[in-house]
Amino acid sequence: MTKDIRILDVLHLRGPNIWTYRPAIEARVDIGELEECPSNTIPGFYERLSGMLPGLIEHTCSYGERGGFLRRVQEGTWPAHILEHVTLELQTQAGQRTSFGKARSTSQTGVYKVAVRSRHKDVTVACLHAARDLVMAAIEDRPFDVPATVARLHELADSLCLGPSTACIVDAATDNNIPSIRLTDGNLVQLGYGVRQRRVWTAETDRTSAIAESIASDKDLTKSLLVPCGVPVPEGHVVANPEEAWEVAQDIGLPVVVKPSDANHGRGVCLELMTEEEVKAAFPVADAEGSEVIVERYIRGCEHRLLVVGGKLVAAGRGENIVITGDGKASVRELIDSQLNIDPRRGEAEEFPLETIKIDSDRTMQLLLERQGFNADSVPAAGRVVTVQRNGNVSIDCTDEVHPEVAAAAVLAARIVGLDIAGIDLVTEDVSLPLERTGGAIVEVNAGPSLLMHLKPAEGKPRPVGEAIVGHLFPGEDNDGRIPVIGIAGCDDTTRVARQIGWQLHMGGYNAGLACREGLFLDQRAVEKTDCANWAAGQRVLMNRTVDAAVFETPVESILGEGLPYDRCNVGVVTSIRPSADLERFDVRDADQVRNVLRTQVDVVMASGAAVLNADDAQVAGLAELCDGEVIFYALSADVDVVTEHLAAGGRAVYVREGSVVLATGASEQILAARVAHPANALSAELAAVAAAWALGISPDLISSAIESFESSLGR
Structure with a gap:
């Protein structure tokens, strides 16, 4: 035993888990002899820690008020708890603000589980290790370079996490209950699941035409398309050398602009050129930034950037010298x-x-x-x-100043080029007046425009551009990009339940994806024949653009080790609760602990969904009180107290009477045509699948057909 903090191992919980609905890091931490040294017994520790990280004053902790955590430090708390809060604060300092964290003791003295919300695994793990070093420095009264550590963590976060444009779209999607999956280490993100998904890549979407993007990258071509449609643009021509640039400048009339044909951010753009010397000197500057050089008439006024999304002006910014x-x-x-x-x-x-x-x-x-x-x-x-x-400095919000005719011109320009999201650059002396009155003109149409100038203008109020893009991709009320998701968890029969639900969906006309221990199935076709009851296989199902319903078997150890592969579900099935030797490596040793793990499956059921619970298992039935949605019980007989009480309250249940499956709602019963004669365990799985299909609105006749044909389907 030593007075040290050792991080024994780290789990990346990539989906909903026993701690939180969000991805998290769970570390097993050994504090050794520090178990006998709460913070109030270490001289000067409070002063050193609060001096190193003043931001800890904002942590409310269990007191629920500002300064709550530091009050706990003064009163006495253990290093694992302190490690949790320091990790959270370092994440915040690194630009990855999170607030959820827990520290809990285990069955082994001095060993704790520390869980914190994680936006990126590598960043959170780096913050965890840095937090360990900082806490030990505070304990041992050693210097610790906090600014250098924060700078390193911030740089790591910048290199690994989503850029601000993509992040604002993902955050807006989350606020609208739309799930997201990051598809690469870059900024390609899927919003929604299966057939209802959309994709974004910074400010480009799967509606952004490749042809339109190519047009926008060619400034001369863009102008040639805008002019016939009545959009005001400055006269200009592509030139091959400095001499030709001067010839064109004389034809157009001074002053002129010399700029690259396909650069951005104002690079290589020289404005208001008045002499032959200036024009010729500007040519190589523009040539170095793009594939061609354009000379065009200079438009007097300020540079403006108008953001058009889905045929609407949603934000505008103005530049200044x-x-x-x-x-x-x-x-x-x-x-x-x-x-x-x-x-x-x-x-x-x-x-x-x-x-x-x-x-x-x-x-x-x-x-x-x-x-x-x-x-x-x-x-x-x-x-x-x-x-x-003189250009490339658009940083002042002027959205409310834009004249309707100017907005209409910007929208028309985006439509002519064919972009669903476009950054329209225009120059005018007063954006509150029509362009024909000011002599203003549209000078560029940009695909994939930066959103940062509208999210964080140097002056003026931020604009909700992420919400605008999400609304464009998912129009209409209750359009959350979701498909029916069914999750199955428990300690018995989960594979059989998953296969049967998959078959019920197939009979119901769904092109369902299924990830279970027997493999990965797409519309009943086995595409992988290995154990696919895991997070990675589940994500592959949700990324498949042909899938219109998804079924997931999630073993207890998978919930503990990596989390669920989806954020919420329409139907959550729990079959049974019992301890297992396989779970002891997670320090889960009794039925109550297993129950706490399996409640995760019920916790993620949406308010519009249903939990399908085995009433023959009292602990499973007890999970009903945790469900936000409806509860449907299933049992081998109606003579179970919890079923009787549930039906008396008008609830739904599925059970067997004289070899027939009964669908009951309150006092009303419907007997399915199919007869069942399975052993008890197989029959229980059948009932779970029937209840799930019923919850999804599949008709009783189709459910009966599925019962009769399931066994033969296994050979497909």
Whole structure:
């Protein structure tokens, strides 16, 4: 035994589990001799911990009030509990705000289970290990570099987690009860399940045409399509060299803009060029950023970005010139750092609304400075205003200012190009007036536009662009992208129940996916013949775009070790509860603990769904009180007290009388045509499947046919 905290092992619970509906990390932690050292017995520990992480003051803990956790530390709590809260705080500091955590003792003295909500496994595990080191440093009164640790964790989170544009869409989907699955390590995400799924990739969707995206990437082609439809655009032409650029500039009339045909974020764009020297100097700058160079008429006014989603304007931002003011002492480079980059809204990560200005790597900026008679090392006179950027700075929300005719022009431009989500760049002196009055024009149509400028504008209020995109993909009320999901858990007969429910769905006309111990089945066809009663196989079913219903067998050990493969279900079946030697490695040793695991299956039943519970098992029947939806009991006989009471209250139950299956609702009974003569265990599984099919609205006649044909279906 030592005074140390050892992380023995870590489980990644990727779906709903015994701790929470959300993905979590469960660590088994040995605190050794620290079991005898609660926090109030360690001199100076409270002061050191609260000084290292001041944000812990926001943790309410069991007191339910600000400062609650630190109060627990003062009064005395154990290192495993402290490790939980420090892990949560480090996740928050890393930009992965979470609030759920639990620490519970096990049957082994000094060994605890610590569970925390996790948005990304690797980030949470890194935070857990960093938390262990921080807590030990506070215990042992050693220095610990919190800022460096947080910076490392933040960088890890930025590299592994969803970008802000995709994340805002996923968060909006979650708020609307739409499930999501991250399909790659990048930003490709599935919203919804099976046939009702949609896919997003940052601000592109599975409705975003590849042809439209190609058109938008070619600025000259885009303009050629917009002009015949009456959309105002600046006159311009593609040029091959600096000499041709100057010729076109003279034809169009000065001033002009020289820009790349397919770059973005304002890279390589030089504005308001007045002389041959300026035009020719701008050509290589634009050429370096795109495949072709365009010279077009300069439009006076401010740069604007209008976000169009599903044929509607949902947000708009305005740009401004970025300037510095000389003091007669500092260079341009120094003034940029002291006057601009010091702004807390600027940074390298995607979460910042404004980018860090880097003059040494920006040839466009250098050319702009040269036109004003400066370079990076020049020292502007006191009071001299120097412009360092003229475009690519859209950061001021102006959604409420947009004139309806301007909005209509933006929507028309997106429709002509064929984009369901588009960022429309236009230049105008006043966006509250029609473009024909201001001489404004649409200069670009962009596919996959960044949403960050609308989520975190430097000025003005954020706009709910994620909600707009989700509403576009899932129009109408109660459109949550879900298919019927049936989960089966328990200690007996779960594979047979799963196969029978799969057959009931097949007979009911569903193209059902089934993941169980006997394999993975698509519409009764075995596509995998290994044990598929696990999270990964379940996810494959939900990702299949042909599946319109899904059935999952989830063993108790799978709930404990990885969580359920779906977030909520329409029907949750629990067959039996009993302890098993196989569960002792999870420190689950008695029937009450098994019950606590299997309640997960009932907890995830939607309010519009049903829990199908075995009334012949008293502990299973007792789970009824935990269900948000309806409860349907099944039993070998109606002569079970819980069934009798349930029917008396108008509930539904399935049981057997004289060899026939009975569907009962209150005092009303319907006897199925099919006769059953199975052994008791097989009959119990049959009843569970019948109850599940009944809960899904499959007709009694089809249920009867399924009962009669199930055994022969197993050879298919």
